[in-house]
Amino acid sequence: MKSIEVAKRIEKIAEEKGISGAELARRVGTDRSTITRYYKGTRKISMEELPKFAEVLEVDVIELLFGSEIKNISTISHEKIAIPVLGKIACGEPILAKENIESYIYxxxxxxxxxxxxxxxxxGDSMEPTIPDGAIVLLRVQPEVENGEIAAVLVNGDEEATLKRIRKENGFIWLVPDNPKHQLKQITEDYPARIIGKAISYEKFL
Known part of the structure; x- marks a missing residue:
């Protein structure tokens, strides 16, 4: 996906919503000259920046990436809801606490x-080729998944969420990467982890 195509969609949506380049810059936390370079294609928009643009414009990241093409996939309701994109997990806080939310998609x-x-x-590339680096993964909150399903798992003292395939074998639970370059890990007392959600969809943006 070419960055200039994404930038043109952002520019078009902003114009339709009456948001000037200067106002868009203010809302996303950058300067007017940066927005101009995005629009002209002299500076690339990174995947890390897209959720913020989507939040400000009240659209889905997928729409910014694919435009009207995504609307032709199926006939769906026009009503949208904001889905929180989690960043680092605040220790001791509920999973969907405000402190954990980095941005929103719609x-x-x-x-x-x-x-x-x-x-x-x-x-990272631990779940490639199934889930490429930078992909947005939708998950449903649940403490258990079936053997072989992909889950969001809290590690590092409940402060970091990682995506891994769950393998249950002989009473043990393993966190398995799809990329064979990475090693699987067993959940133990020395490496505690807990499942917080099941992956229900993921988009490949490469």
Missing amino acids: KPVDSLPSGEIFALQAK
Whole structure:
């Protein structure tokens, strides 16, 4: 996906919503000249920046990436809800506490399953080729998943969420990367971890 195409969609949506370049810059926390360079294609928009633009423009990251193409996938409700994208988990706080929320994406209500939904941005290549680095993964809050399913798992003292495939074998639970370059890890007293959600969809943006 070319950055200039994404920038043109951002510019078009901003214009439709009456948001000037200067106002857009203020809302996303940058300067007017940076927005101008995005629009002209002389500076690339990173995947890390897209959720903020989507939040400000009240659209989905997918819409910024693919535009009207995404609307042709299926007939869905126009009503959208804000789904929190979690950053670092605040120790001791509920999973969807404000302290944990980095940004929001917007999804049609009819496209989501029941339950509490949150999102994580994949970082690193441990789940490639299934989930590439930078992909936005939607998850449903639940403490257990079936053997072989992908889950969001809290590690490092409940402060970091990682995406791994769950393997249950002989009474043990393993966190398994899809990328064979990475090692699987067993949940033990020395390496505690707990499942917080099941992956329900993920978009490949590469």
